[in-house]
Each structure stands twice: as C-alpha cells, then as structure tokens.
Amino acid sequence: MIKTEDLRTDVSNALKYIKKHKDVIDAEVFASWNDLITIRLNYTSDIPCNGVYEPKSIQSYGLGILATFKKGNRIEVGFGSVTNDLTKEGVLDALMKAKRNKVYDPDFKTLPDPIDKPSLKNYHDNNVMKISGEDTVDLGWKALDGALKALNNKGHKKSIIIGGDVTILRERMAIKTTKGIDDFDETTSLTANITAMIENKNVKGTGWSMGTHLATFKPEAAGREAAESAMRTIGGKKIRSGKHNVIFGNQPLTDIASNVLIPSLDLSSVNASNTPFLGMLGQEIASRNLNIYDDGSIKGETGTKRITCEGVPTGRTDLVKNGTLIGFLADNYFARKFKSNLYNPIPRNGFRYSTNGRDYKNKAGISPTNVVIGGNKETTRDNLFKQADNGVYIGRIWYTYAINGLSMGDFTSTIIADSFSIKDGKISSPLKPNTIRINTNIKHILNNIIGITKKKRSTLVWGSGEVVIAPEIAVRNVQLDNIAGFLG
Amino acid sequence: MQPHIEILDKLKAHVFKTLSAHYQSLDNCKYADLRLGISEFKSASSENGQSKDVTDDYDASFGIRVIAGEMSSWGFYGQSLGRNDFKNKEITNLIITAINTAYERAMANAKKKSAFKKKADSLTGVRLAKIKVCQDTVPADFEIDPRKIPLQKVLKTSINVSRQMKELDPSVLYAATGIKTGITRELFCSSEGANIDQSLPLTQGVVYVSAQKGESSPEVCYDYIGDLKGWEIIEGKNCYDQSFLDFALERTKETIELSGAEFLKTSKGEVVVVTDPHFNTLLVHEIVGHPTESDRILKMETAYAGRSWLYKSSDENQLGNRIASPLVNAFSDPTVMGYGYYKYDAEGTPARRIDVIKNGILKTFLNGRENAATLGHEPNGSMRATTSAMVPIVRMTNTAFGPGKKNPKSIIKEVKNGYYIVSHRIPSISESRENFRISAKKVYKIENGKLVKLYRGGGIMANSKDFLMSVDAVGNDFKMFPIPNCGKGQPMQIMRVGNGGPTIRGKARLAGC
Secondary structure (H helix, E strand, O other): OOOOOHHHHHHHHHHHHHHOOOOOEEEEEEEEEEEEEEEEEEEEOOOOOOOOEEEEEEEEEEEEEEEEEEEEOOEEEEEEEEEOOOOHHHHHHHHHHHHHHOOOOOOOOOOOOOOOOOOOOOOOOOOHOOOOHHHHHHHHHHHHHHHEEEEHHOOOOOOOEEEEEEEEEEEEEEEEEOOOOOEEEEEEEEEEEEEEEEEHHHHHEEEEEEEEEEEOOOOOHHHHHHHHHHOOOHHHHHHHOOEEEEEOOHHHHHHHHHHEEEEOOEHHHHHHHHHHHOOOOOOOOOOOOOEEEEEOOOOOOOOOOOOOOOEEEOOOEEEEEEOOEEOOOOHHHHHHHHHOOOOOOOOOOOOOOOOOOEOOOOOOOOOOOOOEEEEEOOOOHHHHHHHHOOEEOOOOOEEEOOOOOOOOEEEEEEEEEOOOEEEOOEEHHHHHHOEEEEEHHHHHHHEEEEEEOOOOOOEEEOOOOEEEEEEEEEEEEEEEEEOOHHHH | OOOOOOHHHHHHHHHHHHHHHHHHOOOOOOEEEEEEEEEEEEEEEEEEEEEEEEEEEEEEEEEEEEEOOOEEEEEEEEEOOOOOHOOOHHHHHHHHHHHHHHHHHHHHHHHHHHHHHHHOOOOOOOOOOOOOOOEEEEEOOOOOHHOOOHHHHHHHHHHHHHHHHHHOOOHHHHHHEEEEEEEEEEEEEEOOOEEEEEEEEEEEEEEEEEOOOOOOEEEEEEEEEEEEEOOOOHHOOOOOOOOOOHHHHHHHHHHHHHHEEOOOOOOOEEEEEEOOHHHHHHHHHHHHHHHHEEEHHOOOOOOOOOOOEEOOOOOOOOOOOOOOOOOOOOOOHHHHHOOOOOOOOOOEEEEEEEEEEEEOOOOOOEOOHHHHHHHHHOOOOOEOOOOOOOEEEOOOOEEEEOOOOOOHHHHOOOOOEEEEEEEEEEEOOOOOOOOEEEEEEEEEEEEOOOEEEEEEEOOEEEEEEHHHHHHHHOOOEEEEEEEEEEEOOOEEEEEEEEEEEEEEEEEEEEEEO
C-alpha cells in the first residue's frame, strides 16, 4: 500500500524534473494507488456451491503525465504513464512516452486552471484502508447469512439461489500541475449488492447496502432485504400488453439513468452527435416537475470524491432544472471545446476510472459521480401510488439499452423482480418475473411524469460507476409487452 | 527502454520454479496457478480528419489463483506490473507476496465455509475436473508484424480514414476512427505442472459515424473490423475482404442513406424475417452463446448476467432436447480463426471444438474445470480473462450458427411478404435469455422476393425458442465476425469473442421506434 504523502512528494518531484525540459510548455502529473476487493457470492441450495465464491482483488499504482509541447506555432499534447515506479527514472520514462505519443489536436486548448477550494476533508475510513483478508471474506459470509436466515425462517430451504457481491474500493491519488493545481484525495467505498431467488416459486429479490465507512456498512441487511423482497413477490401474475401507468422504483430508475439518460447528458455525446438532446440546451425536455444534477461532493455517498482526477474540486452540475436542459457533464477537454458566450461548463466530472478506480494509466474522460433526481413538487410514496391509480410498480429491471442508439432515445428492458400490479392506488398482486418487456423512449418518460417521491435511495447498478440518488417516479402510458409465454 | 514480449523468455523458467516451490511450502494448499501477461501495442484515434490520440506502450499484469483449506476454497490476487518488475528478484517477491495473499483469502474462506456448512449443506469444497497437463509454446501468427508498423503510420491511417468519411457528404456530422495493433504474450503455469507460453496478435479498426438529414434524429453507426492477426487486417485481409478505408466509407454511405430513410414501425404480430450473417452474429451471441455458458447454467450469474432457460436443474433441463428447428446447428470453436481463437484457455485446457446445437438438439455447455466437475462433463476449455490480473470466467470462443445448404438469394426470393434484417446493432435480452430484442442497422421490406423499401430504427423481438423453432431456411454463406466488447463478470470484464453464422429465415415480431 502506497501512502498518500508519498504520492504527493512523488508528483511534486516529478513536476520539478519535467520543468527542466525546455520543450514542455505545461504538464500535469497524476499518481494513484488503487485496490479493488471483490467478495463474490454464489449459494445454490440444490447445486454444490462455494457460498462465498472467490475473494479477489486487483491492485495497481503508478504515475501518468499529460504534457503540452511546442512545435512551431502549434501546441502538441501527449500522455505517458509508468507502473510501479515513482522514481526519477520512472518519471522520465513517462515523459518520454508523452513526447512519443504527442499529437496536434485543435480541440485541446490547455490544462485545467485552479478554480476553487474543495469542500470535503477526511471523508474516507482508515478502517477500510487497513481491513484484513479474513475480515473482507467475513463481510461476504455476513451478506449470505442475512439472506439465508431470512429465507430459512420462513421455511424456504430448497430451490434457493443467493448471488451478488461485497465490493471494497480503496483509492489514493495526488496531482500537481504547472497551472498551479496541487492536491490529493483518499476515498473508501463499500457496496453490497445481493440477489436472492426462490427458483421454484419463480421469484427474485434485490437488496443493497452502500457506504464509505465500515461501521455503518451492513451487508447482512442487504442479504435480508433481498430475501424478503423475493418472498413478497411469490404468486406473481402476468399482465396484458399495452400502455400502462408505471411507477419506476429506485433500481429501475437508476438503471434507466445509468444506461440511457446520463450518457445522453454528457458533452462527449454532444461531441459525437449521439444524444437525443442535441441542440436542445435551454429547451424544455421534461416535465417541469423534474430536476437532475450531478454532485461529487455529497458527504457519505460512494460516488463522492474531494477533487476530480484533473484536480478540480467536485461540486454540483445542474443538468435539468424545472424540466429545462441547462447543462451537460464535462471534463476540462470538452468544457473548453464547448465554452461559448452563452455556455460555460465547469469541468467537475473529469475522471480516469478503470476497473479498479482512479487509474494513472488513463487520460481523464467524463464520468458521473452522484446523480440526484428530484422534483419541485415531491410527494409521499402513498400519494404516488394514488396518482398512478392503476398500473404497474416496477422494482427491478435488467439489460436496459438504448436499442436504436442514444441519439434516438428508444430503450428496452425486461422486468425481472420486485414488481407488482397497482390497483386503485395500492399495491395489488405481485408481477410474474421475466414476463414483461418495456419498450419505450427516454423522451416519453421525461415528458409524462405523474409524480416523484421525496424519499430517495442511493442506488448502483451492475457495470456502472456512478451512484444515482433515486426517488420513485410515476410515468403515464409506458408500453409494456408480454414475453416468453413458453416458460409458463 | 520499455519491455518487449521477449522479456518473458528469460523469466519463463524462473516464474514456473517460483510458483512450484512456494506452493509446496504452504500447508493445505491444494492448487495454484499463475498467469503473467504482457502486451505491446500501438493505437491511434482521430475525429473528422483531426488527430486525437496516439499510444505506443505496453501493459503487463499477473494473477494468482489458489485453492486451499480443509474445505477447499478459492483465493485470488492480481496486480499490474511495471518495467522494473521484470527482474528475477522483483518478480519473485511479487509472486510470493501474491500467492500468500491469495492463500490467506482461500484459507479464511475455507474456515468460514466449514463453519457455515451446518446450516447450508450444499456447500462443498472446490473440485477441478482433470485435464491433460500441457507444456507448450504458441508463437504469434501474423503476416505483417504489428510491432514493425510505425506509430505515425497508424495515426496517418486513422486520420485519412476519418477525413474521407467526414468529407463524403455534408450530412455527416461526425466521423471518428480508432486503430489498435499489437501482440499479447501470456505465461500460464500451475502446481500440476502446466507450463504454457502463448502469444496472440490483435489488430482492430473501429469506425463511428453520425449523419443527419433535416430535423430527424441523427443516424449513428458504430462498427469494427478485426482479428487475431497483424497489420494485414487493416490492409484488407479480414472478414469483410475490405481495407479499413473501404470498410469505413461503406459504413458511412450506409449511414447517410439511412439518415433519410423512414422509421420502422413495430408490428402487431410475427412476420417472416430473413436475417443476414452479420445480424446473426449478435443473435447467436445472445441466444445461443450466453445461455450455454456453464456459469449461467449453474446459476452463478443470477445477480449479474442472468441464468439460462436451458437448465432448471439436473433433472429438468434441455440437454438432449429439441430447442430449434432441425436445420439449426451451432458450435463453439476456439481452434479456428476469429476473435475467440486460442490454443489453450486461461486454465491451460487445450482448446477444442464443441457442437452446442446439432440438428436442433441441445448437446452441451461451454465450461471450465470447476463447472465441468460440478456438471460431470468433460472440460472443453472455455475460460478466459480480459487481463492476467483478472479471474478467468466462462466465455464464448468462436461461437456461431453452422452453415446450411441454401443459396441466400433464394432464401429471400422465396419470401412473398417479409423483411430482410441486415447487420446487428444493439441487443437487449431477458434474464434467462428466453426472449430477445435486437436492433438492426437496416431493415428492408421484401415483396414477392424483392427488396422494395429501406427502413431505419428497427429490429426484431421474439422468444428465443420460438424463433429457433421457426427457422425454415439456412444459407450456405457462413461468416465469422468479431465482437470486441462482450461484458460479463464482477468486476466487469470486457472480452473479445468471435460470432457468426449464415443467412437464416424465421419468424419474429418487428421492433420499431
């Protein structure tokens, strides 16, 4: 494990070496150490299994240099990195790579300037930084125990599947640039995402727990929630194909946000003409009740960072306000490219994420942090059901994709768990999993919002890095189609 | 100096010796394996004829798997490697520390499993099916060595292609290309005595184009060429038999044409559809490849990529049953060229072809050693990891619908009223792969055997079994295409696989905008 102080010293020394190179105009040195620990669960009551399947980790550390060089009247930009070597030789090696890899890119303007001060201090957990191998394995067994106890207590002992994972991410980074940025960050995050199934009842439930500190992290609660959710949906029924009023729970709203909505509200998508909101900045794109923003500085959320991987303090970027599109997520490159007299994006989302966190091997790109979805007139859950009146409550969806490309906004997904029919404003019978496909368009969802709950829950979906602080949202006339009748 | 793949020549014997010696020193350690890989690559990207990025670098990492404890359990550790780590002393220290960490995890897990067994009697120790333990060296096979291509040539090719794409028509809003070429070499050694040294080249070209006519939504195309070969791929020796430039210009022309086409409407019921080899590449990937992966079969992917409708339990499953029309065959074959090519998988199991569906009957599943032992099947070598630092998981290889006998032109000609579904785009599949919706780049209306109208924004949806059973014609125009970005696992691993097939005719519902 590399100390943050050492990373700070190393980036500072590196910048000194780099400044001695006359051809370098500006440089940014980023060093990081990351460790991603995953405790994966696989329990099957009727098939021989391991319970906790594979405690595993991926670790990396190193340094990356983004530098600009003068060539005639033009500025060229190049990036190079080294692994496991923060010595002077390592720095020179990375700089040589940056020189070898330099290109003239007319859209690259300059490195980020310091803009303001970060608001967060010491928000990570030293206990997570020091956690032992045995204790990490134990967290996995706790999650499994939570689910299994809840199922066994209700007499469900066979045909059980419990899967998911407990994941721990530990990150340390430091950055120093010739533009005056000199900062560091340390983060810890813990997530438990558990799925429980009673297969012969054809029911599946989801539970999750997320946090930044070990003391408040409850994997067993996530397991219990998954089991209880599965048991609640026993006896599910199919519904007819057609247009229905739908309440999207926290998970489906997050799935839609992470796979369709947020990628469409990103300047790299604007750059590639691949968003349904192309040319719509300043226009009404949604119900006036809807607000969406990204904020990487919310204490206690797992998407939170003190600074971006470009050294810019994290903070709030408003995307949709009162239904009007007012901004896009940006990093330094795209913020400068799209800056105009009318629009001045602040690069609060420049990150270098890879599988195991903030990666010195990558140049910064745009990544969301904590995406907050809310309303101007938020309501209670009971009222939301009354507003929806008759329809479907969807608690978990799967494989949500912009089926005709992001620019069209069409998306599809299947309902796989935690879902119910709504009758006269109340939850009625459970919905049979895997029998309904959603076929709709993101613009339809945004413009047909019936109501939004005040209560929100931090939610993360498989394959996405950002947290969505998601309410439950009711939408009118969503197309749902019956599928897979042959499975009974 | 950056390390080259030849650096492993010196380390090979040492790495094997270190693993073997340290493994023997650990109590109750039942198995250990190590993968150590290094790739050298060059890449470049450009947009609208402007350079964006070039890289000439290497990437290296290693991963250790250990099985240990009274009630055998897994432990794993992986990490990145730098230039200075490729020295005997440094690599020895890293390997020993990594084995110790993986061993500690495995032992802790075994202890917990033993205690938990009282309340969960299906818990069991890890068992690996026996394989032939191999020692072998597999050199990279290419015509034009990726390492001998100057970085500037890679960049100039990318710039030239994206410029010509952008200049093709004013309706082109954005044109981007990316090229990557390189070689990966990976050592695999195990406590059983396996010692395999395998090198694979990879060259890939990616195009992205967006075109817009009038007020309509932009039409976007993302496509790629590639194979486990050298620079010859970019020059035209690929599954399209086209240079990267010609491939990119053809995709751009199609996108321009589509941007002015009418949007397809969703049909109320099933229609006759003829699906081309490129569309069937994604179809076979989603409805045959994934549901026959044994980790899904054994419910291990329930929380992530899903289960499989082909297997409910050992008593109730589709093995030996008809799941498709007798005309449908599907196989998985890592021994033929394609993105899923290799000679040994990530557990050192020799690669071999398997028939997955034969004359409509489900025959077997793709597996690794542990799943093969659980199912009582022969291991078929289908385990891979994206990098050496990641855990191997069950993956498709070159998994495809087999060829039929019919001329594809006559398959269309026989259709009085139907649709021709051309080139895959984006999939969405239900949890156990029992239902799919897959979009196509182009959909043509067929009337009296002729293509009469082009639509955009369309595709098909169907229940997987219904579609497979409805197949009434299979073409002789088999092709294998690359799929570079199949996501699976936790943490997510993005893997290249080969998929393909011939032209097929069946029934499905049209899915439009």
